[in-house]
Amino acid sequence: MREPTFLVLTALAEEPQHGYAVLEDVARMTGGRVRLRAGTLYSALDRLKTEGLVEVEREEVVQSRLRRYYRLTGLGEKLLAAESARLREQAALADARLRVRQQPGGSPA
Template identity: 75%
Template sequence: MSDSPMREPTFLVLTALAAEPRHGYAVIEDVAQMTAGRVRLRAGTLYAALDRLRVDGLIEIDREEVVQSRLRRYYRLTGAGEQSLTAESARLRAQATIAERRLRARRTELGGATA
Protein backbone atom coordinates (compact mmCIF):
# COMPACT_ATOMS: atom_id res chain seq x y z
CA MET A 1 0.00 0.00 0.00
CA SER A 2 1.06 3.56 -0.56
CA ASP A 3 1.86 6.15 2.09
CA SER A 4 -1.18 8.19 1.07
CA PRO A 5 -4.14 8.39 3.45
CA MET A 6 -6.64 5.55 3.28
CA ARG A 7 -10.08 6.16 1.95
CA GLU A 8 -12.65 5.92 4.71
CA PRO A 9 -14.32 2.72 3.44
CA THR A 10 -10.94 0.96 3.38
CA PHE A 11 -10.18 2.12 6.92
CA LEU A 12 -13.58 0.94 8.13
CA VAL A 13 -13.35 -2.48 6.43
CA LEU A 14 -9.91 -3.08 7.94
CA THR A 15 -11.20 -1.92 11.32
CA ALA A 16 -14.13 -4.36 11.12
CA LEU A 17 -11.74 -7.20 10.31
CA ALA A 18 -9.35 -6.22 13.10
CA ALA A 19 -11.87 -7.47 15.66
CA GLU A 20 -12.34 -10.94 14.16
CA PRO A 21 -12.77 -12.71 10.82
CA ARG A 22 -16.07 -11.70 9.23
CA HIS A 23 -18.06 -12.44 6.11
CA GLY A 24 -19.18 -9.64 3.81
CA TYR A 25 -22.60 -8.95 5.29
CA ALA A 26 -21.11 -8.90 8.80
CA VAL A 27 -18.56 -6.31 7.61
CA ILE A 28 -21.38 -4.17 6.19
CA GLU A 29 -23.29 -4.38 9.48
CA ASP A 30 -20.22 -3.67 11.63
CA VAL A 31 -19.29 -0.61 9.56
CA ALA A 32 -22.84 0.72 9.91
CA GLN A 33 -22.69 0.14 13.66
CA MET A 34 -19.22 1.73 14.06
CA THR A 35 -20.37 4.84 12.22
CA ALA A 36 -23.83 5.02 13.84
CA GLY A 37 -25.36 4.46 10.40
CA ARG A 38 -23.46 7.31 8.72
CA VAL A 39 -21.66 4.89 6.39
CA ARG A 40 -23.65 2.14 4.68
CA LEU A 41 -21.42 0.12 2.40
CA ARG A 42 -23.12 -1.31 -0.66
CA ALA A 43 -22.35 -4.91 -1.52
CA GLY A 44 -20.65 -4.01 -4.80
CA THR A 45 -18.43 -1.44 -3.10
CA LEU A 46 -17.56 -3.86 -0.32
CA TYR A 47 -16.65 -6.80 -2.53
CA ALA A 48 -14.54 -4.60 -4.83
CA ALA A 49 -12.72 -3.32 -1.73
CA LEU A 50 -12.26 -6.85 -0.37
CA ASP A 51 -10.78 -7.99 -3.69
CA ARG A 52 -8.42 -5.00 -3.77
CA LEU A 53 -7.37 -5.52 -0.16
CA ARG A 54 -6.63 -9.19 -0.89
CA VAL A 55 -4.49 -8.26 -3.89
CA ASP A 56 -2.68 -5.70 -1.71
CA GLY A 57 -2.02 -8.41 0.90
CA LEU A 58 -3.90 -6.59 3.68
CA ILE A 59 -6.55 -9.28 4.14
CA GLU A 60 -6.89 -12.95 3.32
CA ILE A 61 -9.60 -15.59 3.29
CA ASP A 62 -10.02 -17.13 6.71
CA ARG A 63 -12.52 -19.83 5.78
CA GLU A 64 -15.55 -20.62 3.67
CA GLU A 65 -18.80 -22.28 4.63
CA VAL A 66 -22.11 -23.01 2.98
CA VAL A 67 -25.13 -21.42 4.65
CA GLN A 68 -28.59 -21.99 3.15
CA SER A 69 -26.99 -23.25 -0.06
CA ARG A 70 -24.86 -20.11 -0.41
CA LEU A 71 -21.11 -19.79 -0.01
CA ARG A 72 -20.12 -17.54 2.87
CA ARG A 73 -16.49 -16.40 2.76
CA TYR A 74 -14.84 -15.05 5.89
CA TYR A 75 -11.93 -12.62 5.67
CA ARG A 76 -9.24 -11.78 8.20
CA LEU A 77 -6.61 -9.09 8.57
CA THR A 78 -3.03 -10.05 7.67
CA GLY A 79 0.07 -8.79 9.45
CA ALA A 80 0.52 -6.23 6.67
CA GLY A 81 -3.12 -5.19 7.11
CA GLU A 82 -2.61 -4.74 10.83
CA GLN A 83 0.48 -2.59 10.19
CA SER A 84 -1.36 -0.50 7.62
CA LEU A 85 -4.36 0.02 9.93
CA THR A 86 -2.05 0.89 12.83
CA ALA A 87 -0.22 3.48 10.71
CA GLU A 88 -3.47 5.03 9.47
CA SER A 89 -4.91 5.14 13.00
CA ALA A 90 -1.78 6.96 14.20
CA ARG A 91 -2.00 9.41 11.28
CA LEU A 92 -5.65 10.19 12.02
CA ARG A 93 -4.95 10.50 15.75
CA ALA A 94 -2.14 13.00 15.07
CA GLN A 95 -4.39 15.08 12.82
CA ALA A 96 -7.19 15.04 15.40
CA THR A 97 -4.74 16.14 18.10
CA ILE A 98 -3.63 19.10 15.98
CA ALA A 99 -7.26 20.08 15.31
CA GLU A 100 -8.16 19.85 19.01
CA ARG A 101 -5.10 21.89 20.01
CA ARG A 102 -5.99 24.61 17.53
CA LEU A 103 -9.61 24.70 18.64
CA ARG A 104 -8.54 25.06 22.28
CA ALA A 105 -6.20 27.91 21.30
CA ARG A 106 -8.98 29.56 19.32
CA ARG A 107 -11.36 29.39 22.28
CA THR A 108 -8.69 30.88 24.52
CA GLU A 109 -8.09 33.72 22.06
CA LEU A 110 -11.83 34.40 21.87
CA GLY A 111 -12.10 34.48 25.67
CA GLY A 112 -13.90 31.18 25.96
CA ALA A 113 -16.50 31.95 23.27
CA THR A 114 -17.38 29.12 20.89
CA ALA A 115 -18.70 31.27 18.03
Template identity: 70%
Template sequence: MSESPLREPTFLILTALTEEPRHGYAVIEDVLRISDGRVRLRAGTLYAVLDRLRSDGLIEVDREEVVQSRLRRYYRLTALGATRLATEVDRLRRHADTAGRRLRAAGLLPEGGLS
Protein backbone atom coordinates (compact mmCIF):
# COMPACT_ATOMS: atom_id res chain seq x y z
CA MET A 1 0.00 0.00 0.00
CA SER A 2 1.44 3.38 -0.96
CA GLU A 3 1.51 6.38 1.32
CA SER A 4 -0.94 9.19 0.73
CA PRO A 5 0.42 12.35 -0.91
CA LEU A 6 1.79 15.01 1.40
CA ARG A 7 -0.29 18.14 1.76
CA GLU A 8 1.49 21.20 0.42
CA PRO A 9 2.24 22.80 3.82
CA THR A 10 3.71 19.50 5.06
CA PHE A 11 5.79 19.14 1.91
CA LEU A 12 7.12 22.68 2.29
CA ILE A 13 7.87 22.28 6.01
CA LEU A 14 9.88 19.13 5.33
CA THR A 15 11.66 20.96 2.50
CA ALA A 16 12.49 23.85 4.84
CA LEU A 17 14.12 21.41 7.24
CA THR A 18 16.38 19.76 4.66
CA GLU A 19 19.22 22.30 4.81
CA GLU A 20 19.59 22.73 8.56
CA PRO A 21 17.68 22.56 11.83
CA ARG A 22 15.26 25.47 12.17
CA HIS A 23 13.03 26.89 14.87
CA GLY A 24 9.35 27.54 14.20
CA TYR A 25 9.58 31.14 13.03
CA ALA A 26 12.49 30.28 10.71
CA VAL A 27 10.38 27.48 9.21
CA ILE A 28 7.51 29.93 8.62
CA GLU A 29 9.90 32.37 6.90
CA ASP A 30 11.52 29.69 4.74
CA VAL A 31 8.18 28.23 3.64
CA LEU A 32 7.13 31.73 2.60
CA ARG A 33 10.39 32.14 0.67
CA ILE A 34 10.38 28.76 -1.10
CA SER A 35 6.71 29.13 -2.05
CA ASP A 36 7.40 32.59 -3.52
CA GLY A 37 5.13 34.16 -0.92
CA ARG A 38 2.16 31.96 -1.76
CA VAL A 39 2.04 29.81 1.40
CA ARG A 40 1.79 31.73 4.66
CA LEU A 41 1.75 29.42 7.65
CA ARG A 42 0.15 30.52 10.88
CA ALA A 43 1.90 29.51 14.08
CA GLY A 44 -0.98 27.27 15.18
CA THR A 45 -0.97 25.42 11.86
CA LEU A 46 2.81 25.06 11.90
CA TYR A 47 3.01 23.62 15.39
CA ALA A 48 0.16 21.18 14.74
CA VAL A 49 2.02 19.90 11.66
CA LEU A 50 5.34 19.78 13.53
CA ASP A 51 3.73 17.72 16.30
CA ARG A 52 2.29 15.28 13.76
CA LEU A 53 5.60 15.02 11.89
CA ARG A 54 7.38 14.30 15.19
CA SER A 55 4.92 11.58 16.13
CA ASP A 56 5.33 10.06 12.64
CA GLY A 57 9.12 10.04 13.08
CA LEU A 58 9.74 12.36 10.11
CA ILE A 59 11.34 15.12 12.20
CA GLU A 60 12.84 15.38 15.66
CA VAL A 61 13.94 18.05 18.06
CA ASP A 62 17.55 18.98 17.38
CA ARG A 63 18.03 21.29 20.36
CA GLU A 64 16.34 23.86 22.56
CA GLU A 65 17.55 27.23 23.75
CA VAL A 66 16.11 30.11 25.69
CA VAL A 67 16.02 33.43 23.83
CA GLN A 68 14.62 36.49 25.62
CA SER A 69 13.06 34.25 28.28
CA ARG A 70 11.29 32.13 25.64
CA LEU A 71 12.01 28.56 24.68
CA ARG A 72 13.15 28.18 21.08
CA ARG A 73 12.98 24.61 19.80
CA TYR A 74 14.90 23.62 16.68
CA TYR A 75 13.65 20.77 14.51
CA ARG A 76 15.53 18.63 12.04
CA LEU A 77 14.61 16.12 9.38
CA THR A 78 15.16 12.46 10.24
CA ALA A 79 16.38 9.86 7.75
CA LEU A 80 12.79 8.62 7.54
CA GLY A 81 11.63 12.18 6.85
CA ALA A 82 14.20 12.62 4.09
CA THR A 83 13.09 9.34 2.50
CA ARG A 84 9.42 10.36 2.70
CA LEU A 85 10.18 13.75 1.15
CA ALA A 86 12.25 12.14 -1.64
CA THR A 87 9.38 9.71 -2.36
CA GLU A 88 6.98 12.65 -2.65
CA VAL A 89 9.37 14.57 -4.92
CA ASP A 90 9.57 11.51 -7.19
CA ARG A 91 5.77 11.13 -7.24
CA LEU A 92 5.23 14.80 -8.11
CA ARG A 93 7.93 14.69 -10.78
CA ARG A 94 6.35 11.65 -12.45
CA HIS A 95 2.94 13.34 -12.52
CA ALA A 96 4.39 16.60 -13.85
CA ASP A 97 6.33 14.74 -16.57
CA THR A 98 3.18 12.89 -17.66
CA ALA A 99 1.16 16.11 -17.78
CA GLY A 100 3.92 17.84 -19.78
CA ARG A 101 4.12 15.00 -22.31
CA ARG A 102 0.36 15.02 -22.78
CA LEU A 103 0.22 18.80 -23.17
CA ARG A 104 2.98 18.70 -25.80
CA ALA A 105 1.31 15.78 -27.62
CA ALA A 106 -1.96 17.72 -27.71
CA GLY A 107 -0.15 20.77 -29.08
CA LEU A 108 -1.03 22.78 -26.01
CA LEU A 109 2.57 23.28 -24.92
CA PRO A 110 5.45 24.05 -27.26
CA GLU A 111 8.47 21.72 -27.26
CA GLY A 112 10.78 22.79 -24.48
CA GLY A 113 7.91 24.63 -22.82
CA LEU A 114 8.54 22.83 -19.55
CA SER A 115 11.96 22.65 -18.04
Protein backbone atom coordinates (compact mmCIF):
# COMPACT_ATOMS: atom_id res chain seq x y z
CA MET A 1 0.00 0.00 0.00
CA ARG A 2 1.36 3.41 -0.98
CA GLU A 3 1.16 6.60 0.99
CA PRO A 4 -1.89 8.18 -0.72
CA THR A 5 -3.92 5.00 -0.27
CA PHE A 6 -2.96 4.79 3.39
CA LEU A 7 -3.98 8.40 3.96
CA VAL A 8 -7.32 7.93 2.22
CA LEU A 9 -8.11 4.96 4.47
CA THR A 10 -6.98 6.97 7.50
CA ALA A 11 -9.24 9.86 6.50
CA LEU A 12 -12.20 7.46 6.43
CA ALA A 13 -11.28 5.63 9.64
CA GLU A 14 -13.09 7.90 12.06
CA GLU A 15 -16.27 8.59 10.14
CA PRO A 16 -17.58 8.49 6.56
CA GLN A 17 -16.60 11.36 4.32
CA HIS A 18 -17.22 12.37 0.74
CA GLY A 19 -14.42 12.69 -1.82
CA TYR A 20 -13.67 16.35 -1.57
CA ALA A 21 -13.67 16.20 2.23
CA VAL A 22 -11.09 13.39 2.04
CA LEU A 23 -8.93 15.61 -0.16
CA GLU A 24 -8.98 18.38 2.44
CA ASP A 25 -8.61 16.01 5.37
CA VAL A 26 -5.47 14.45 3.91
CA ALA A 27 -3.96 17.88 3.28
CA ARG A 28 -4.77 18.94 6.84
CA MET A 29 -3.49 15.70 8.41
CA THR A 30 -0.15 16.00 6.64
CA GLY A 31 0.25 19.69 7.30
CA GLY A 32 -0.21 20.45 3.62
CA ARG A 33 2.60 18.14 2.54
CA VAL A 34 0.35 15.69 0.71
CA ARG A 35 -2.19 17.23 -1.63
CA LEU A 36 -3.95 14.42 -3.46
CA ARG A 37 -4.90 15.02 -7.08
CA ALA A 38 -8.50 14.39 -7.96
CA GLY A 39 -7.40 11.60 -10.27
CA THR A 40 -5.48 9.89 -7.50
CA LEU A 41 -8.37 10.17 -5.07
CA TYR A 42 -11.22 8.89 -7.18
CA SER A 43 -9.29 6.06 -8.78
CA ALA A 44 -8.12 5.07 -5.30
CA LEU A 45 -11.70 5.11 -3.99
CA ASP A 46 -12.87 2.98 -6.92
CA ARG A 47 -10.02 0.54 -6.37
CA LEU A 48 -10.59 0.36 -2.61
CA LYS A 49 -14.31 -0.17 -3.22
CA THR A 50 -13.53 -3.07 -5.57
CA GLU A 51 -11.19 -4.54 -2.95
CA GLY A 52 -13.90 -4.25 -0.29
CA LEU A 53 -11.94 -1.86 1.94
CA VAL A 54 -14.38 1.01 1.60
CA GLU A 55 -18.04 1.21 0.63
CA VAL A 56 -20.51 3.93 -0.28
CA GLU A 57 -22.44 4.81 2.85
CA ARG A 58 -24.94 7.20 1.29
CA GLU A 59 -25.33 9.80 -1.40
CA GLU A 60 -26.49 13.30 -0.70
CA VAL A 61 -27.31 16.16 -2.99
CA VAL A 62 -26.16 19.46 -1.54
CA GLN A 63 -26.75 22.54 -3.65
CA SER A 64 -27.41 20.39 -6.74
CA ARG A 65 -24.02 18.68 -6.28
CA LEU A 66 -23.72 15.00 -5.55
CA ARG A 67 -21.86 14.05 -2.40
CA ARG A 68 -20.93 10.39 -2.24
CA TYR A 69 -19.98 9.37 1.29
CA TYR A 70 -17.47 6.57 1.67
CA ARG A 71 -17.12 4.43 4.77
CA LEU A 72 -14.28 2.15 5.88
CA THR A 73 -15.46 -1.47 5.98
CA GLY A 74 -14.48 -3.96 8.69
CA LEU A 75 -11.95 -5.41 6.30
CA GLY A 76 -10.59 -1.95 5.59
CA GLU A 77 -10.25 -1.27 9.30
CA LYS A 78 -8.28 -4.47 9.83
CA LEU A 79 -6.04 -3.75 6.89
CA LEU A 80 -5.38 -0.17 8.00
CA ALA A 81 -4.50 -1.34 11.51
CA ALA A 82 -2.14 -3.98 10.11
CA GLU A 83 -0.56 -1.45 7.78
CA SER A 84 -0.11 0.99 10.63
CA ALA A 85 1.61 -1.69 12.72
CA ARG A 86 3.91 -2.45 9.79
CA LEU A 87 4.86 1.23 9.48
CA ARG A 88 5.68 1.42 13.17
CA GLU A 89 7.82 -1.73 12.98
CA GLN A 90 9.77 -0.47 10.00
CA ALA A 91 10.36 2.90 11.60
CA ALA A 92 11.67 1.08 14.69
CA LEU A 93 13.98 -1.05 12.53
CA ALA A 94 15.45 1.96 10.79
CA ASP A 95 15.83 3.93 14.01
CA ALA A 96 17.67 1.05 15.71
CA ARG A 97 20.10 0.78 12.80
CA LEU A 98 20.65 4.52 12.68
CA ARG A 99 21.37 4.61 16.40
CA VAL A 100 24.06 1.93 16.05
CA ARG A 101 25.57 4.00 13.25
CA GLN A 102 25.85 7.09 15.43
CA GLN A 103 27.30 5.07 18.29
CA PRO A 104 29.70 2.53 16.73
CA GLY A 105 30.71 -0.71 18.35
CA GLY A 106 28.07 -3.17 17.14
CA SER A 107 25.39 -4.70 19.34
CA PRO A 108 26.13 -4.07 23.06
CA ALA A 109 26.48 -7.67 24.21
